[in-house]
Amino acid sequence: MSTLLALHRPGLAAGRDAQALHRASTPDFFGWLEHTRAAAGCTRPVRLTGTLSAVEPCTGRLVGKRHTDELPDRTVYKACGNRRAAQCPDCAWVYAGDAFQVVRCGLTGGKTVSATVAAHPVVFATFTAPSFGPVHHRHIPRHTCTNRRRCDCRPAPCHARRTVGTCPHGQPAACFARHDADDPQLGRPLCLDCYDHDHQVVWNAFSGELWRRTKQAIERHLAVLCRRRGISHVQVVTNSGKVRRVPPVRVSHGKVAEMQRRGAVHFHVLLRLDGVDPHDLHALVPPPVGITVDDLDDAVHAAARQITVTTPPHPDRPEGWSIAWGEQVDVRRIGTGDGDVTDGKVAAYLAKYATKSTEVTGHCSTRLTPDTIDAYADPEGDHLARLIDACWRLGRPTHTPTSNTATPTGVRQGDLDSRGNPYAGLRRWAHMLGYGGHFLTKARRYSVTFGLLRDTRATYRRTEDDTADTITVGTLAFTGSGWLTNGDALLANTAAAQHRERSRIGREELAHETWSGVAA
Template structure:
C-alpha cells in the first residue's frame, strides 16, 4: 500500500464535504481504504491508533508477520469506540444491544454454552422502583384499550387532581388537572422545585447498587428458609481442600438492567431464575428441587423489597445519613408461565433496549463533568436536572477527612491515614449520571454467557471470514493518537458502506427465514 502523505480536510475549512468525498473516492487506494476502515465503518468517533501489529504462531511462538501502521491507509489503525450509549454512537450501541439481547435471552432459553434446560426453570421479571422524593407530573392510564403500548393513544387520567390541595409553602399549586400526552416535556418534572428533595434522590441513585445487593441476599435467605420449613435438605459440596460445605438446595441467578426514569431516578428491571445445586458439579445449571415453585420466588421478592433498607453514612449536611429503600410499587411477573404474562423474547428485547440508554430520558446527556465544565450544567436555582447535578457536586465536595482533597503534609500525614475518605466523593465523579455510578446491565456469574465470550466469538468468526489463520495470536503495540474520522467526507463514506453491509445482511437473514418457512410449509 502507498505511504504517500494524505491531504487531510477538516470541518470548517473552505473545502466542503462533497469535495472531501470526491477526493477520497478518486484516490487509487480508495478500495483498500474502505476495506481497512470496515471494522469501524459505522462508528461515529472511531479510535485512531499507531504502532506495530505482530502475528505469533500459537504453537511455535515464531513471529509470522509484523506490520507497522505506517504501511496502512492514513498511517493509522481504526477501531470502533465501543460506546454502549445510543446517543453517543448509534452503530456501536447497535452491536452492544445485540450482545445484551444474547446475554439476557441465553439465560432464559439456553444456547451458546448454556443448557436448554434453563428454559424450564422458574423465572420472574421484577421491577424495583425508587420512592417518592416529591410530587412530579405523571401520566396514568387507568384502563388501556390500545393494542400496542408502544403507540398508546388511550386517554390518561388527570395528573394530580386535588380539589382541596391548595398551594405548597413556596406558593406553587399542589395539584395538576392536565391530561399529559406521552411526549409532554412536563412529565417527570416536580410540581415545586423548591419542595423537591434533590439531595435525597441523588444519594438514592448513588447507593441503589448497595440496596440491590442486600435485597438479593434477602431473596436468597428467604428461599433457603422456605426450603428448611418444607424439609428440603441442604446439599453437601466438596471444596478444593477436601472439606464438605453445606449449602442451600436452591440459588437465584439474576440479570439486571437499570433504567433512568423521567424524574431522573433509576429503577431496576430484574430477571430472577431459580436454579438447583448439583453436589457433584456445583457449577452445573440444574432445575430446583421439587417443592420450590415460582410462587416462592414471587413471595421472596415481595418480602425482601418491603423489608430491606440501607442507612447511608453520616454527611455534614445529614448527620444521621439518608434512608435508602425501595418504592411501594414492586411489580413481579412470570416468564413463560401458563397464564402467558410475558415471553422470553419480549423480555430480552425490552432489557436490551434499555441497556443502551442512560440519562437521555431526562433530557441530559454529557460526558464526565470537571470543575471547568460543571458550571455549564449545575445550577441550584435552575431546572430539575440542573439542581440534581448541583446536588451531586455539592454533596460530593471534599471534606477535612477526605485524603483525596490534597496531599497531606508531613505533620498531618498520620491523621490522614487514620481517617476514612469521604464516601460521598464519588457523587462528583458520577454527576453526569445524576449520581448513579453502576453499570446499566449486570448479571450473576452463573446466569448466562458473558460479553467477553460474545466478543471473542465474533472476532473468531471475522478471522475465519477473512481467511486468517486461527492458530495465530495477534499482539499489538499501539498508541492512541486521536478520535474521530479525519474528515466529514471520510465519515460519510465509511458510515454509508457500513449501513449498506448491515442492510444486505438483514435482507439475507429475511430471505433465509422465508426459505425455511417455505420448506416447513411444503413438508
C-alpha cells in the same frame, strides 16, 4: 458507487461534500473503504499506529511484518465500543446484540449454558425508587390499543385534586393536564423547592447496596422455606477444600438499570431459581421439587417490603438517609403461557435499556470536573441543574463546611475519592445524577459473559477465511480518536449503514425461505 448517492442529500455542509468527493476520487477509495470496514459505522473510532506481524498459527513462526505507515491514512481504525446509543449508535447496536444474548441464554440456554435452564422457574421483577416529591406524569388506567408502540389511549389527568391548593412555596399542588408522551414537563416536579433533590441523588448512589441486600433477603426467605418443608441442606466441597452445608436452592439474576424521566433509577431484574449439585458447584440444576415459582414471587415481595439501608452520617444530615424501594414492585412470571411476557420480548426489552443512560432526562454529558461543573449545576436552576448541584455539594470532602460548595484550591477531582468519604462518588458520578453502577449486571452463574461473546466473534472472524494460513498480531499504540475529516465519517458511516441493511434483508429472506419450507 452507491455510497456516493448519499452525498446528494439536501442539507449536507459544503465542506463535508468537498471532503467526501475528494476521498471518493482517490485511486484507492475502495481499498480505503475495506480498510475502515471494521470501524466503519463508529462515530469516533480509535486510531492506532504500530507494527502488524503475520504469524503462522501452528508454529508461531514470524512470516512478515509491516508498519501502519504503509496503510491508508497511516493508521488502523478500531471501533470505540461505546455502549451508549446517544454517543455511538453503531457500537451500541453491537452491544445491544451481545446484551440480548447474555439475557436470552440465561432463560433458554445456549452458548455454553445448559438448555435445561429453560425449565427453571423465572420471574421478571421491577423495583422502583420511592417518591421524593410529586412530579408530572402520564398514566393510562386502561389500555384499549392493540399496539403499545403506537398507543393512542387517552391518559388520565396528571395530578387531579378535589380541592385545588398550593404548596408551602405557593406553587399549585394539582395538575389537570393530560400530558402527551413527548411532553417536556414529564418527570419535572410540581414544585422545585418542595422536591427532595438531595435524597434522590443519595438514593441513586446507594441503590446498588439496596439491591445487594434485597438479593440476600430473597435467598434467605427461600432457605427458610426449605427448612420448614423438610428440604435438607446440601453438603458441598468449596474451592478451598472445606466442607459446607448450603441451602438447596439459589437465585441467579440478570439486572438492567433504567433511568426514569425524573432522574431516579429503577431496576428490571430476571430472577431464576436454581438448585445445588453437591458434586459440582458450577452445574445448573433445577430447584428442589418443593420450591416453586409462587415461592419466588412471595420472596421478592417480602424482601422489597422489609429491606432498607441507612446511609452513613453526612455533615448536612448526621442521621443519614433511609434508602428503600418504592411502593410499586411489579413481578411477572416468564414461561407460563402469558403471551405478553415471553423470554424473547424480555431479552429485547432489557437489551434496549442496556444502551441507554440519562438521555431520557434531557441530560447527556461526560464526567464533570471543577472546570465544567458550573455549566450544569445550579442550586436555583431547573430540576436537572439542582440534581447535579446536589451531587457536587454532597460529594464534597467531609471536612469542607456546609456553606462551601466549591472545590478547595489545589485539590484535584481524583483526590476527593481517596479520603474515606462514602459520598465522594457523588461527585465522580454527578453526570449520571449520582448513579455509579453498571447498567447491565448479572450473577456469575446466570449466563455467558460479554468477554466470551467477544472472543467467539473474534475467533469466527479469524477463521472466516479458510484459505488464510497466517494470523495478524498487532503491536499498536493509541494515536487519537475520530475520523480525519467529516467527509470520511460520512462515507464510512454510509457504507456501514448499507451493509447492515443488506444483512437485515438477508436474514429476513432466510427466515422467509425457512418458514416457506416448513409450511410446504
